[in-house]
Amino acid sequence: MSLPRVLLGAGPETMDFAVHRRVHGDPPTAGRAAGAAARLHAELTRAGLRGRGGGAFPLAAKLAAAQRAKRRPVVVVNATEGEPLSVKDRMLLESLPHLVLDGALCLADALDTGEVIIAIDECFGDATASMRRALLERPDLGGHTAQAKIVNVPSGYVTGQETAIVNFINSGIPRPVTQPPRLTERGIAKRPTLMSNAETLAHVALIARHGAEWFREMGREDEPGSALVTLSGGVRAPGVFEIEYGSRLGSVIEAAGGLTEPVRAFLFGGYAGSWVGGEAARSARLSRAGLAPLRASLGAGIIVALPESACPVAEVARVAAWMADESAHQCGPCVNGLGSIADVLIDVCEGRGGRDAFGDIRRWSELVTGRGACAHPDGTARFVTSALSTFATEFDDHARHGLCEACERRPVLIVPRRRVAVRS
Amino acid sequence: MRLDVDPIKCEAHGLCAELLPERITLDEWGYPIIDPAPIPASLQDLARRTVNACPTLALKLRALESRPLDGVQTRSRRVVSGRDGGEAAPGRRARSTR
Numbered sequence: 001m002s003l004p005r006v007l008l009g010a011g012p013e014t015m016d017f018a019v020h021r022r023v024h025g026d027p028p029t030a031g032r033a034a035g036a037a038a039r040l041h042a043e044l045t046r047a048g049l050r051g052r053g054g055g056a057f058p059l060a061a062k063l064a065a066a067q068r069a070k071r072r073p074v075v076v077v078n079a080t081e082g083e084p085l086s087v088k089d090r091m092l093l094e095s096l097p098h099l100v101l102d103g104a105l106c107l108a109d110a111l112d113t114g115e116v117i118i119a120i121d122e123c124f125g126d127a128t129a130s131m132r133r134a135l136l137e138r139p140d141l142g143g144h145t146a147q148a149k150i151v152n153v154p155s156g157y158v159t160g161q162e163t164a165i166v167n168f169i170n171s172g173i174p175r176p177v178t179q180p181p182r183l184t185e186r187g188i189a190k191r192p193t194l195m196s197n198a199e200t201l202a203h204v205a206l207i208a209r210h211g212a213e214w215f216r217e218m219g220r221e222d223e224p225g226s227a228l229v230t231l232s233g234g235v236r237a238p239g240v241f242e243i244e245y246g247s248r249l250g251s252v253i254e255a256a257g258g259l260t261e262p263v264r265a266f267l268f269g270g271y272a273g274s275w276v277g278g279e280a281a282r283s284a285r286l287s288r289a290g291l292a293p294l295r296a297s298l299g300a301g302i303i304v305a306l307p308e309s310a311c312p313v314a315e316v317a318r319v320a321a322w323m324a325d326e327s328a329h330q331c332g333p334c335v336n337g338l339g340s341i342a343d344v345l346i347d348v349c350e351g352r353g354g355r356d357a358f359g360d361i362r363r364w365s366e367l368v369t370g371r372g373a374c375a376h377p378d379g380t381a382r383f384v385t386s387a388l389s390t391f392a393t394e395f396d397d398h399a400r401h402g403l404c405e406a407c408e409r410r411p412v413l414i415v416p417r418r419r420v421a422v423r424s
Numbered sequence: 425m426r427l428d429v430d431p432i433k434c435e436a437h438g439l440c441a442e443l444l445p446e447r448i449t450l451d452e453w454g455y456p457i458i459d460p461a462p463i464p465a466s467l468q469d470l471a472r473r474t475v476n477a478c479p480t481l482a483l484k485l486r487a488l489e490s491r492p493l494d495g496v497q498t499r500s501r502r503v504v505s506g507r508d509g510g511e512a513a514p515g516r517r518a519r520s521t522r
Contacts, residue, residue, distance in 0.1 A: 176432075177432065178430045178431065178432050178433075330431070330432045331431035331432055331434075332431065332434060332435075332436050332453055332454070332455040333431065333451065333453070333455050334431075336453040336455075337453075367451055367452075367457075371431055371455070371457075372431055373430070373431050373432045
């Protein structure tokens with residue numbers, strides 16, 4: 001079978017339940033019979049499905065951990081998508097809510113639980129409405145007996161981090177908490193919680209129907225299947241594309257109508273991701289193994305083509321300042337480190353960097369990595385240090401001469417309007 | 425055993441670095457940087473005292489052990505801050521939020 005898999009039949013309109021059944025067949029029912037859960041676990045293990053929210057954690061391992069728990073688990077669909085440059089999960093909910101639901105209900109069946117929560121960013125009005133309609137279209141939830149409810153989570157970069165979602169549902173505070181305990185041991189209402197990204201669940205729905213062998217017919221041996229990517233920046237038709245793991249970057253660019261102008265560099269993995277120079281990236285294959293030599297990864301499936309006409313220094317400084325602001329302001333190294341990095345980047349951009357600016361930025365980046373309750377500082381540090389290496393010439397130029405002509409151009413890397421920082 | 429800091433609870437009082445400079449230094453903002461190496465027997469008493477001295481109870485001594493989780497190696501981080509190495513006293517248990 002060829003592409004599209006997840007996006008089969010996807011269009012501008014929401015795929016209703018009747019069409020969904022016509023396109024994909026009846027919803028898979030893992031069933032609660034003894035052995036059904038073990039079969040789904042075995043299928044997911046053989047499929048090698050990993051989480052698509054950026055963490056790439058093997059779903060079967062998560063499922064097994066939740067199965068081991070003594071109390072009745074809760075299944076959570078993570079459709080918060082805090083990365084400003086990713087729209088795949090919102091698109092899935094708006095366009096294919098039943099596929100995501102199928103996957104969530106399969107896991108709920110396997111865990112013999114009746115509770116499914118769909119966590120959606122509070123600003124995703126269309127996605128929320130589409131999912132609400134989808135739930136009404138299958139009041140029996142397609143043969144499952146689960147109760148599914150929608151929870152709207154406050155917008156933000158770290159509010160979609162899984163412990164932040166659980167914290168919000170438990171206590172109304174949308175900020176990450178320190179692990180352990182893992183959520184599969186103790187999450188919502190102290191119950192074991194299996195949280196999975198919306199796209200991951202769409203793949204579960206397909207694996208439950210067609211099996212692991214089918215899933216592995218596509219992609220690489222060590223990274224099977226297909227993935228959704230959001231491609232934006234200097235391409236003619238930016239949007240969400242389904243790719244086969246291991247395919248060339250060039251083929252997605254082609255699918256997006258080609259480049260609008262020469263590209264200076266590509267950003268992989270969003271604002272917690274890495275920059276790769278345009279030449280090096282062009283022949284790259286889109287997989288963990290293909291991007292590892294470039295010290296990059298797809299993260300939540302985000303690719304941005306930064307055109308040569310853009311100023312990378314202004315773009316990077318703007319995003320770094322936004323990311324510092326988006327910190328939950330709970331952990332000292334993150335608050336102080338990201339703030340210092342952002343301040344000096346802005347100074348460099350405006351030509352007031354000082355002699356040790358780059359040394360300071362690199363030192364702070366190393367200093368914050370691994371020292372937050374969540375990976376927010378790690379991701380921002382990666383984004384900034386890869387930018388220093390990729391755009392060394394431009395950063396030097398700015399350190400010496402300050403603002404350039406391109407600084408004032410419309411940003412390629414969008415940042416949502418700043419909110420008042422939540423301080424503890 | 426090894427030392428861990430809960431970065432959310434830590435408020436940079438800095439006592440830990442004074443009590444256990446062998447393992448803990450402070451970054452330029454006063455937050456502890458902890459040597460990840462296991463604590464040798466000779467330092468364990470001192471490490472326990474350091475854990476107990478933290479004003480925000482952000483430090484923990486954890487048992488070093490690993491168990492396979494379906495092929496994924498993870499470190500089981502059972503809290504052993506009590507003197508006898510048992511569960512932490514209820515009052516010392518990490519609260520999930522501020």
